[in-house]
Amino acid sequence: HKDLTTLTWDQIHDEMWRVELALSRIVGVVPAFMRPPYGNYNDLVRQASEIRGQKLVIWDFDSGDSVGATPDESKDDYDELIDEHPQTILALNHETIETTAHQVLPYAIQQLQDAGYRLVSLAECVGLPAYQSVGPRGTPD
Numbered sequence: 001h002k003d004l005t006t007l008t009w010d011q012i013h014d015e016m017w018r019v020e021l022a023l024s025r026i027v028g029v030v031p032a033f034m035r036p037p038y039g040n041y042n043d044l045v046r047q048a049s050e051i052r053g054q055k056l057v058i059w060d061f062d063s064g065d066s067v068g069a070t071p072d073e074s075k076d077d078y079d080e081l082i083d084e085h086p087q088t089i090l091a092l093n094h095e096t097i098e099t100t101a102h103q104v105l106p107y108a109i110q111q112l113q114d115a116g117y118r119l120v121s122l123a124e125c126v127g128l129p130a131y132q133s134v135g136p137r138g139t140p141d
Contacts, residue, residue, distance in 0.1 A: 001037030004045045012048045020052070025138035029131040033057045033122060035092075053132050057122060059092035063104060066094050071103040078108045082115045088125065089117065 004012050016034065023029050034054040036045055041056060049056045061081055063074040081089065089112070095101045112119060123130035 003038055003040050004036050004048075005040045005042045007044075009044055009048065012044055013052070016048060016052055016054070024135070028135045028137040030133045032129055032132050035059070039092075055126075055128065057090070059090045060086075061089050061091045063091060063093045063100065063108075065097045065100045065104065066092075071099045071107075074100070074104045075107050078104075078111055082111055085115065090122070090125070 002011075002015055004015060007015065019034075020030055023031060030053075032054060033056075034049045034052075035057050036049075039058050041049075041058075046056060061077075063069065064077060065074055069077070091108070093100050093105060093108075095105070109119065121130060
């Protein structure tokens, strides 16, 4: 990922357009939300997101997987979070990291459900549609 705060207006739009194009081609959707890489955003990123019809979304819990946390460290972080029992949790996990997908997330899901949390999509959590549009899949590159 590129840090969008280091890019020009045109470069920010290009990065966002590439994501939109990929999603449209692969699954036929245009997203209504945008998570800026590294959680970094500035006024240009905020304005570009708004113009593109996407709500900017930032997590309030990071499993640490993208910076090298081991599965056990991520699980311990989830345990500490659950002990604090915040009303809502918007977690950042990277499903492209195999140990996150196969070890951390199954553990976290079970622990969160056991603690009484109801797991929902971001769209359901904030009460907005997940996509600006849904259409037929395109042709992936």
